[in-house]
Amino acid sequence: MDDPSTCRRYAGMLDYRRVLAENVKAARKALDLSQxxxxxxxxxxxxxxxxxxxxxxxxxxxxxxxxAERLKTTPAALLSPMTQEQTGK
Amino acid sequence: MDDPSTCRRYAGMLDYRRVLAENVKAARKALDLSQxxxxxxxxxxxxxxxxxxxxxxxxxxxxxxxxAERLKTTPAALLSPMTQEQTGK
Structure with a gap:
């Protein structure tokens, strides 16, 4: 269930809940914040x-x-597939 | 209430409902779709x-x-301030 390659698509549509999940986690870790x-x-x-x-x-x-505000990023960045480079800067 | 310059900020934060509003409307019109x-x-x-x-x-x-799917765009584009050039292409 946690492998992005199997979870990214849902009903033929990109699974944006999965995209958000990965980006929130990456941005949070980049800021060294706990949940x-x-x-x-x-x-x-x-x-x-x-x-x-x-x-x-x-x-x-x-x-x-x-x-997004607390993670010092934007909603658009949090919803962009594979934006680790943004969230990690 | 419809002037973006007065509505874009809400409680110190960008008003993303306003950003979405403008982008959905622009994308819908670009596709010549009615509401x-x-x-x-x-x-x-x-x-x-x-x-x-x-x-x-x-x-x-x-x-x-x-x-976003129906408007042939992405959630990130719909949530990006001033993306008329994207939605209009």
Whole structure:
């Protein structure tokens, strides 16, 4: 379930929950933040962050914008497939 | 309320509902689709499309991905400020 190559497509469409999951995780690690710290900073529940990073959540635009702000990136970057170079800078 | 310069920022954060609104509208018009036609193709309610184009809705990631697919673009493009050149091509 965690292999991107098998999870990226869902019903013929790119699986953007998976894309978001990978990018949030990479951006969080690049900032050396724990899930708890990110959750605290974004004023959301830690289990929600964990759910997003496992591609189990379907967050709203406002939530994606909030996460992007705390991760010092943009919603567009968080939704771009394979943007590790952006999130890792 | 429809002037982007006054609406783009909301609580100190870029107003991404506004960004999405502008980009959905521009992409839809570039494809010469009515709100009704887009709603039908994306299997959502026309009033929902209208609400998104007025920045009144807070759609989920899945909904954004669905709209992007029908508009022949990507969620990242729909959430990028001032991407008229992308949506218009």
């Amino acid at each position: 708890e710290a990110l959750a605290l900073e974004a004023a959301i529940d830690r289990t929600y962050v964990s759910g997003i990073e496992r591609g189990r959540r379907n967050p709203s635009l406002t939530m994606i914008a909030k996460l | 009704e036609a887009l709603a039908l193709e994306a299997a959502i309610d026309r009033t929902y499309v209208s609400g998104i184009e007025r920045g009144r809705r807070n759609p989920s990631l899945t909904m954004i991905a669905k709209l």
